[in-house]
Amino acid sequence: MCCDSRMCGIFGCVLKEGNAAPIIHAALKRLEYRGYDSVGEATIDDGEIYIKKDRGMIDEVHKIKNLDDLPGNIGIGHTRWATHGAPLEVNAHPHMDCTGQIAVIHNGIIENFEELKQELENNGHFFKSKTDTEVIPHLIEHSLEINPSISLADAVLETVKKLNGSYAIAVISTREPDKIVCARNESPLVVGVNEKAVYFASDIPAFLPVTNKAVIVDDGELVTLSLDGYEIKKIADSSIVTREPKVIDWAPEMAVKQGYPHFMLKEIHEQPECLRNTLRLQDHYLDLMATFLDRAREVYLVACGTSYHACLAASYMFSKLAFLATYPVVASEFVEQHGKSVNIDSTILAVSQSGETADTLASIHAARQRAATVLGLTNVIGSTLTRVSRVYISQQSGPEIGVAATKTFTSQLSVMAQVALKLAKKRGKVSQDEMDYLAERLDKMPETVDTIIRTQEEKVKQIAKKYKDAKVFFFLGRGISTATAYEGRLKLMEIAYVPAIAFPAGESKHGPISLVEPGFPVVFVCPKDDTRKTLIGNIMEMKARGASIIAVVEEGDEEVKRLADDFIEVSKGIPDVLSPISYVIPLQLLAYYIALERGYNPDTPRNLAKSVTVK
Ligand code: F6R
Numbered sequence: 001m002c003c004d005s006r007m008c009g010i011f012g013c014v015l016k017e018g019n020a021a022p023i024i025h026a027a028l029k030r031l032e033y034r035g036y037d038s039v040g041e042a043t044i045d046d047g048e049i050y051i052k053k054d055r056g057m058i059d060e061v062h063k064i065k066n067l068d069d070l071p072g073n074i075g076i077g078h079t080r081w082a083t084h085g086a087p088l089e090v091n092a093h094p095h096m097d098c099t100g101q102i103a104v105i106h107n108g109i110i111e112n113f114e115e116l117k118q119e120l121e122n123n124g125h126f127f128k129s130k131t132d133t134e135v136i137p138h139l140i141e142h143s144l145e146i147n148p149s150i151s152l153a154d155a156v157l158e159t160v161k162k163l164n165g166s167y168a169i170a171v172i173s174t175r176e177p178d179k180i181v182c183a184r185n186e187s188p189l190v191v192g193v194n195e196k197a198v199y200f201a202s203d204i205p206a207f208l209p210v211t212n213k214a215v216i217v218d219d220g221e222l223v224t225l226s227l228d229g230y231e232i233k234k235i236a237d238s239s240i241v242t243r244e245p246k247v248i249d250w251a252p253e254m255a256v257k258q259g260y261p262h263f264m265l266k267e268i269h270e271q272p273e274c275l276r277n278t279l280r281l282q283d284h285y286l287d288l289m290a291t292f293l294d295r296a297r298e299v300y301l302v303a304c305g306t307s308y309h310a311c312l313a314a315s316y317m318f319s320k321l322a323f324l325a326t327y328p329v330v331a332s333e334f335v336e337q338h339g340k341s342v343n344i345d346s347t348i349l350a351v352s353q354s355g356e357t358a359d360t361l362a363s364i365h366a367a368r369q370r371a372a373t374v375l376g377l378t379n380v381i382g383s384t385l386t387r388v389s390r391v392y393i394s395q396q397s398g399p400e401i402g403v404a405a406t407k408t409f410t411s412q413l414s415v416m417a418q419v420a421l422k423l424a425k426k427r428g429k430v431s432q433d434e435m436d437y438l439a440e441r442l443d444k445m446p447e448t449v450d451t452i453i454r455t456q457e458e459k460v461k462q463i464a465k466k467y468k469d470a471k472v473f474f475f476l477g478r479g480i481s482t483a484t485a486y487e488g489r490l491k492l493m494e495i496a497y498v499p500a501i502a503f504p505a506g507e508s509k510h511g512p513i514s515l516v517e518p519g520f521p522v523v524f525v526c527p528k529d530d531t532r533k534t535l536i537g538n539i540m541e542m543k544a545r546g547a548s549i550i551a552v553v554e555e556g557d558e559e560v561k562r563l564a565d566d567f568i569e570v571s572k573g574i575p576d577v578l579s580p581i582s583y584v585i586p587l588q589l590l591a592y593y594i595a596l597e598r599g600y601n602p603d604t605p606r607n608l609a610k611s612v613t614v615k
Pocket of ligand 1: 404406
């Protein structure tokens with residue numbers, strides 16, 4: 001796979017005069033704020049394609065290869081965030097066909113690339129990389145071979161009709177050296193225009209310093225850029241679309257956050273898309289991971305912070321679906337607690353967004369020394385975790401810039417739910433009907449999360465206003481919702497600096513309830529699952545002591561809504577094992593808006609930083 005729809009940056013231009021390469025280089029730099037692992041450019045001059053690409057940050061690659069000296073007034077460029085296929089020169093974009101006449105960049109995931117690649121290889125095509133993208137230039141080459149009289153745009157049109165998945169692509173070819181052909185499905189694509197040039201990009205900031213006139217390309221559209229400007233067509237029926245540019249009035253600071261005031265809010269809103277990408281993971285990786293877990297005598301789920309909370313929720317999934325006991329362990333405790341008992345029969349599933357968190361790596365190191373099997377789930381392919389894992393899976397969420405992890409939690413859980421389902425199937429523990437139902441609900445999760453954000457955000461804002469001055473919060477849940485409660489509490493503490501306590505609701509009467517006095521805010525995570533009845537008992541206990549109840553409830557749960565002082569509703573019918581993916585959303589928003597109400601910048605919590613890959 002290449003990258004998901006927010007993971008890679010793409011840019012290109014057709015200039016009336018001058019060289020495209022330095023313009024492309026500067027634009028890619030403007031996209032690099034997300035952090036990338038490879039970069040590449042291709043231009044056309046005098047009937048030839050020129051390419052430079054390599055792994056590394058743009059400045060590193062530029063120092064060695066000079067990204068500015070490619071000739072020609074037309075070109076394309078790409079910054080890559082690998083999700084599969086290591087960050088290596090051969091996997092960097094652009095990718096070419098066999099003849100070297102077609103160069104392609106792509107942002108997205110082609111789901112059916114393995115079948116397409118097989119077919120093309122059977123027809124004599126030779127592949128160099130491990131990316132899904134490389135099928136695209138070969139498919140275009142194939143179309144032009146079969147029907148040499150068609151235009152480049154028509155060959156691209158035929159090609160994209162064969163692709164399943166998400167893409168924003170840009171194609172240049174020596175056959176029509178004055179054009180760039182782009183197409184879009186579920187990955188962002190915008191065109192920019194001024195009197196000197198026409199541009200395309202994945203994100204407006206790429207061209208904002210040179211023009212603020214932008215045309216948003218929609219899904220299912222193909223655009224041809226040339227010195228005459230741009231022409232948009234519908235992929236389905238080739239009909240022409242007329243769309244005038246709009247003036248974008250974002251300040252540069254807003255532009256990198258795509259119009260959101262903070263990265264954290266942008267990333268909260270990105271979750272439906274990230275979840276969609278987790279559902280595009282290749283089956284055989286999930287299967288392989290499930291096979292390793294199936295064989296293990298004991299399984300530890302090891303992580304820190306938010307990733308640990310994802311592990312805690314996953315331990316319920318593995319237990320309930322696959323009847324597999326797993327031990328979620330905070331990485332900083334792993335060596336002390338289990339270092340001496342792990343052995344060749346132990347399996348450690350290490351979960352880390354960055355793949356570089358020191359405590360997680362130390363746990364893995366200790367486990368490997370005792371011959372345990374290490375598996376990884378991470379967002380950064382090429383990170384230490386991917387290098388030391390027997391099998392790793394990408395969480396597919398794209399660079400996370402906000403220090404507070406949000407999309408990490410939901411993406412990791414979607415991946416682990418899929419692994420748990422695979423394992424359940426292997427072990428024959430869940431009926432086919434139930435499996436189908438769970439798979440269907442997981443498929444709908446992007447939509448569900450989108451609905452929650454759309455319908456509840458305003459409400460959460462009001463609740464944040466009401467409770468902004470609270471000195472302390474409780475977050476309570478039962479069963480798998482305990483993990484959701486822990487995560488809600490972590491978000492509030494780390495960005496709004498409000499002391500907060502989370503624990504399984506059943507523990508209330510064993511001590512913490514003594515803290516409660518009138519007006520004390522208690523957040524209950526209350527899905528309509530088997531824990532609801534007992535949880536209502538806990539709500540009553542808190543109410544009896546004058547607590548203010550904020551409940552995250554299933555839509556239409558009138559009984560709990562009546563008991564609560566404030567409530568936030570989550571869509572109906574979410575199975576308990578999947579509930580943290582949706583019930584955490586209101587808690588992320590609550591933390592974000594309370595931080596704003598209290599005058600803090602949620603993107604820069606004090607004393608905290610994010611781990612990054614050390615190259
Ligand atoms: C919380 C947060 C941290 C990280 C933790 C682990 O919002 O961001 O708690 O979750 O530092 O980081 P990774 O997942 O990179 O190992």
